[in-house]
Amino acid sequence: MKFLLDNWMLISVALVSGGLLLWPVIAGATASGLSTAMAVQMINREKAVVVDVCEPAEYAQGHVGGARNVPLAQLEQRLPEVVKNKALPVILVCASGARAQRAVATAQKLGYEKAQALAGGLKAWKEANLPIEKA
Template sequence: MKFIVDNWMLILIALSSGAMLAWPLVRGANTGSLTAQGAVQLINRERAVVVDVREPEEFAAGHVTGAKNVPLAQLEEKLTATVKNKTVPLLMVCASGARAQRAVATAKKLGYDKAQAVAGGLKSWKEANLPVEKA
């Protein structure tokens, strides 16, 4: 007991650092994030549809081959017209993954239960040396 009282600050630091290390694992457990390689498998095996939620100028500069561009601000209005089949896996992509996570929530609200975000966005796609095309 004396050890705990004398070293309470070190124990607090150890617990805090452990919590910070575990936070990404806890936070990422239910986000629906998917690696670039996992996305390729879904595209090949289940004919997943890639939806790029970046702005048209960003999309034109380079995007996942075969992706459809539906900017995040217009997702609720245009997604059902762009991707009619709600049973296929829907892969959301943006520059780094942040907008794609918000897009997944919107897509699920619209009935796309298999919507997932590609973790790291187009950046991780390029880092995995996967094909990118320009409009």
């Protein structure tokens, strides 16, 4: 007990340091969406289909390579035409990730159980220096 009282400052610094080191792990677990690294892995290993839910004008300015454009407003009608195999993983992308999160709910309602949004959207994709295409 004397050790704890004599070294309370060192112990508190150690606890705060440990908490700060664990913060990215805790924050990553609560962040919704798929990281860019996991998305690339799914595209390469599991033949994931990338669906861009941006408007056609945004899509033309730049999109993930090989992505198919289905605007969010048309997703319920057109997704079954674009991705016929519901067993394949579907990665939904938009400019920042917000629309893609809403699109996940629609895709899952249609039976695409492996649908996930790209966390951070196209912005995160560009920040990771991954290739984009322009139409």
